[in-house]
Amino acid sequence: MLILAYARNLQIRAACETFRRSHDYGYKLSLISCNSLLSGLVKENETGEMEYVYKEMVKRRILPNLTTFNIYINGLCKAGKLNKAEDVIEDIKAWGFSPNVVTYNTLIHGHCKKGSAGKMYRADAILKEMLANKISPNERSFNSLIGGFFTYNSLINGLSNNGKLDEAIALWDKMDDLGLKPNIVTHNVLINGLCKRKMTWEARKLFDDIAKQGLVPNAITFNTLIDAFCKDGMVEEAFAMHKSMLEEGIIPNVSTYNTLIAGLCRNQNGRAAKDLLNEMLTYGLKAYVIAYNILIDGCCKDNESSKAEKLLGEMLNVGVKTITGGKW
Template sequence: MQKLQKISPFRLSSLLRLQNDPKQALQLFLHPNPNDPNPKSFRYSFLSYDLIISKLGKAKMFSDMEKIVENLKNDTRVIPQEIVFCNIITYYGRSRLPNRALKVFDEIPSFRCQRTIKSVNTLLNSLLMCREFDKMREVFSDIDKYASTLDACTYNILINACCLMADLESAWKVFEEMSNRGVKPNAVTFGTLINGFCTNGDLGMAFSLKRRMESDFKIKPNARTYATLIKGLCKVDNLNKAVKLKNEMLRKKVELNPAVYSTLISGSFKAGRKEEVPGLLEEMRRNGCKPDTVTYNALIYGFCQEKDFDSAFGALHEMEKEGCKPDVISYNVIIGGLCRERKVREANELLEDMPRQKCAPDVVTYRTVFYGLCNVMQFKEAASVLEEMIFKGYVPHSSSISKFVDKLVQGQNMELWTYLICLAERNAIDRYVWRLVTSLVCKDNHSYALELFNNLIDTHSISVSQRS
């Protein structure tokens, strides 16, 4: 019998790169040569470690990933590079696990690897994703231990943190410190600051920064910076200046993105100038900027605000025709508009049609339709929607439940108990509903009602104990 050729470390890396299933990749890594009588002799390369750690981290298979990382620590034949730890810290940051990210950062030296500003920046950014601002301060206060020089990325992360906390004074101080230390700001620095000032309504300072980045630092604003300023102007109903800024982009040959036009479309509807929308769409296409889902959603929202549902559905169909898949927001906007106008039958039909369009309704979709049906006293249809909601693990708002239960109590509908027990399992019954049900039991002398009521209390108690 021909002897099976063993997989080499180089071949293992190639196979891991080709394997898309992280579980199979893990088995391949752990047992590259399953028939080898001495498997511990396999010499893993750093590339193999890097590939399997990346696949497990992206799949959030952290328990398995941590075992591989521990193997890497003990494998003294391999000298790890800092990038692998930066990746791990990022995976933990995205999964909102700041303590694990900090632990990995602290342990980097134990892997025979030196920390540099790269891993410091990665840690700061991961803590920022987790909104761990106090921990960011602690890391920054000890930053000299890890890196001799700071770069623009470090300051950009700190400025972003200050802006997210709406502490623009501190953001400005960080910017000044950046200049004092001789670190040159870049487009991201100014974009972050401009976004912070626009978000907090200080458009004067935002435009002052734009002028300064162009004149003092010779940095051209990018599409994202322009989009931020245009959004800020539309927010304060200054559509004329927003259009001028868009024209400046065209004049300076800044590549326009769909976000700019989507914002201007929303602003046109808000300003009562919907007649300008077709021109914006035509110009958008003429400039090679294809409308995306956000653009169409802006159109749909504008038409629904105008109660022009025919045009809203027209935009939805055009979206599909252009190969731009509607998302749940597209449907929720129309369903919400229809329910506000008490067109609940059409809203319910659209809800039922969503799966056929390969778009799954979310909790907002169900809550909107359920409330709309209760609002027009169509409780039979509401019960059907509630059943589907409960099956999918969703619950309505307490105000909707109260209105629904109130009607069923008045009608002495015995199906009420089925819904109540399902809602109690999800701890979704408030005081008002409890009072309604209690009054129903007090009026009804039947032992059946009392038995159901006791069952409801037991279900609620179990639900509460499981959550605590």
């Protein structure tokens, strides 16, 4: 029970020391205590200690359960030890258990986070293995894979990206075939991927699909599209998104305003950018150094040094520091 208490309070060193001494004194530890210790070590990224505890459990004949294996796989995936994580599947079977949706999701997510071509194909192979074993994937399975395909795509420029984009959309269709409804996270991942590919209007069409699916867009959805429109020089469309955001009752955040201010400054509309800064303050949002830097930079590019100087003075008056970590 002492290890359990230490682990739940993330006093990991004390928990590990108790784990070691318990063997010296001949105490038999409970599986719940050991699983809690493993989980705490994963949270603290103590991979070496986690592997030690797992091996010691086997030596001390503390019988694991599927939760034990899933925690261990998660820790190995977090540490990038993907091959070792997959080997644990054999341990699971040797102990008479079968991998479940959590096991496969953890492995899929681990491979997708790496983002390389080989890892993405391996993640897709794990999904196929999952289906072959009659384990139904859930939303998290597909969200990881769809997000992962866009991570891989970002490594390649130009038209070669389209192949993987098709695969991501195919996964979307596969979700529907299995009766899984894409959620707002799935939509956000695809919208972000399309925007990165400069396929802004396609992303907008997907945005329009959100309401049809009975879902509600969130700040991430709007910010992604606002950023894409601003970067493409389509400031009017960005402000239309901003208006829709307010109509949905979603208060824009600092990121929203910084993006819009930058878009206006690129279009040499400093006055409107300054009005946005004031609007930002009326919503109780604090203007950080980045917002002022964007405005000051815009004034300098427009040869309006007096306005830049005035903004700098305002910045100091409201208590925004000009120096962060020794840099402007």
